[in-house]
Amino acid sequence: MTTPLLEVKNVSKNFGGVAAVHECSMSIAEGSVVGLIGPNGAGKSSLIDLVSGFERPDTGSVLFAGQEIVGRRPDVISRLGLIRTFQTPREWRDLSVIDNVRVGRSALERESIWRTLTSGRRLRREEMAESEELFDLMTHYRLDAVRNARASGLSGGQKRLLEFARIAAAKPRLTILDEPMGGVNPVLGERIGEAIRELKRAGSTVVVVEHNLPFIEKTCDEVVVMDLGSVIAQGHFSELRDNARVVDAYLGNDDE
Amino acid sequence: MTAPEHDAPVVLRVKDLTAGYGGPPIIDHVSLEVRKGKIAAIVGPNGAGKSTLLKAIMGVIKVTSGEVILLDKNCTNMAPEKLVRHKLAYVPQVANTFPDLTVRENLEMGGYTRRHGVHERIEELGDLFPDLRKSLRRKAGALSGGQRSMLAMARGLMLDPEVMLLDEPSAGLSPLLQKSLWEQIEAVAATGVGICVVEQNTRRSLRHADWGYVLVLGKNRLDGPASQLLNDQEVIDLYVGRMS
Numbered sequence: 420m421t422t423p424l425l426e427v428k429n430v431s432k433n434f435g436g437v438a439a440v441h442e443c444s445m446s447i448a449e450g451s452v453v454g455l456i457g458p459n460g461a462g463k464s465s466l467i468d469l470v471s472g473f474e475r476p477d478t479g480s481v482l483f484a485g486q487e488i489v490g491r492r493p494d495v496i497s498r499l500g501l502i503r504t505f506q507t508p509r510e511w512r513d514l515s516v517i518d519n520v521r522v523g524r525s526a527l528e529r530e531s532i533w534r535t536l537t538s539g540r541r542l543r544r545e546e547m548a549e550s551e552e553l554f555d556l557m558t559h560y561r562l563d564a565v566r567n568a569r570a571s572g573l574s575g576g577q578k579r580l581l582e583f584a585r586i587a588a589a590k591p592r593l594t595i596l597d598e599p600m601g602g603v604n605p606v607l608g609e610r611i612g613e614a615i616r617e618l619k620r621a622g623s624t625v626v627v628v629e630h631n632l633p634f635i636e637k638t639c640d641e642v643v644v645m646d647l648g649s650v651i652a653q654g655h656f657s658e659l660r661d662n663a664r665v666v667d668a669y670l671g672n673d674d675e
Numbered sequence: 676m677t678a679p680e681h682d683a684p685v686v687l688r689v690k691d692l693t694a695g696y697g698g699p700p701i702i703d704h705v706s707l708e709v710r711k712g713k714i715a716a717i718v719g720p721n722g723a724g725k726s727t728l729l730k731a732i733m734g735v736i737k738v739t740s741g742e743v744i745l746l747d748k749n750c751t752n753m754a755p756e757k758l759v760r761h762k763l764a765y766v767p768q769v770a771n772t773f774p775d776l777t778v779r780e781n782l783e784m785g786g787y788t789r790r791h792g793v794h795e796r797i798e799e800l801g802d803l804f805p806d807l808r809k810s811l812r813r814k815a816g817a818l819s820g821g822q823r824s825m826l827a828m829a830r831g832l833m834l835d836p837e838v839m840l841l842d843e844p845s846a847g848l849s850p851l852l853q854k855s856l857w858e859q860i861e862a863v864a865a866t867g868v869g870i871c872v873v874e875q876n877t878r879r880s881l882r883h884a885d886w887g888y889v890l891v892l893g894k895n896r897l898d899g900p901a902s903q904l905l906n907d908q909e910v911i912d913l914y915v916g917r918m919s
Binding site (some may be wrong): 458459474505573575602603604630631632633636657659660665669670671 | 698699720722850862875877879892910911914915916
């Protein structure tokens with residue numbers, strides 16, 4: 420058996436006495452698109468924070484490509500090839516659209532953001548290749564017309580696409596998307612589904628947190644279900660309806 | 676099956692309601708009815724638009740199409756403070772009581788637009804909510820979660836509404852308190868108020884409601900007598916079954 424790309428082992432995290440994540444374990448195989456689902460408050464976003472270094476687990480271990488990443492800073496983890504998004508797109512507001520994507524590349528180049536933006540010492544050949552790739556990304560995500568505009572002026576939909584362009588530039592091994600369909604219209608929704616499949620084709624493993632289950636069913640190879648801070652099921656979407664624990668998690672329980 | 680709820684008059688009728696927050700519609704042509712003295716439960720998975728539906732009915736967010744008919748009067752897009760005078764009460768999920776005021780003061784605030792009978796109404800509500808009667812002089816902020824939920828409901832009842840919208844009244848309560856809160860909701864309905872309640876716990880809501888509406892991604896998907904929906908495999912499918 421090959422080593423999973425991401426392995427979460429018995430991870431727990433309390434916030435003010437409330438267990439947001441409780442002895443949570445799961446593993447994600449390389450090359451798959453996995454939906455991370457569960458009712459409100461199941462701990463999905465908290466788990467992402469723990470895995471991406473934005474919060475530190477109280478106990479437990481997180482292995483990324485076999486390497487322990489608990490205690491590493493988010494920027495270090497992203498340079499290792501694990502990139503996440505947030506429920507609301509976060510862009511560098513004062514940078515141009517194209518510079519935002521260039522910053523995405525800094526994760527790939529393993530260099531500092533500062534150097535990416537100021538570097539005058541780069542070989543011309545490299546520069547040419549970079550420009551061409553950036554140009555292609557801009558066109559692909561329909562951002563070419565606004566590439567020199569400040570990112571803060573983009574529409575909500577364009578910000579989502581910019582996020583995918585940045586991820587594509589960074590070529591991560593693992594992409595974690597936190598509710599990419601939030602506030603998104605159906606047409607853009609199709610485009611986002613396509614962008615996720617493109618990430619997969621480009622070699623990234625993808626974890627998608629999303630409440631839109633039809634979207635999950637269509638986009639993901641398998642699903643991980645969380646409830647009350649733990650993983651309660653992992654498998655194919657079609658198996659969920661016959662899993663009593665999953666049904667209880669979604670429909671609630673009226674025992675006293 | 677016998678369906679006495681069909682005999683009770685409709686007090687709130689929502690027809691083809693579409694609304695959102697400026698972007699794509701969150702609720703899309705949703706229809707429902709609330710009958711006098713009956714409980715209609717709105718259930719559905721996360722992101723179904725349940726709370727948004729209540730806000731649209733209550734005039735908190737703008738309705739782009741469809742109608743809200745309250746006691747045979749078209750009240751679509753009416754401001755919340757006017758709807759209150761048309762006998763509609765709304766109990767939001769958060770910020771539904773004044774923590775620094777006492778229970779009695781909270782109730783008086785709820786009856787702010789009442790010309791007379793504030794004290795009598797507080798007395799009546801004391802019969803309906805014995806737990807609150809004992810705490811009239813306590814600060815709302817010092818109440819337990821369950822008591823605060825009851826106070827929020829009682830405050831909404833100060834203006835003798837015909838219809839009451841409840842947004843997740845049992846959120847954050849223990850299972851035992853959830854049960855007693857639901858019994859309280861049933862008691863309020865029994866006084867003749869039509870209740871429309873949104874809850875996360877689908878099974879518990881359907882256990883106590885008369886009629887259930889299942890919303891999925893902003894659309895009506897299924898409705899029927901709550902007791903029937905409770906054992907309907909189709910409901911499970913709407914949450915975690917095959918989607919396409």
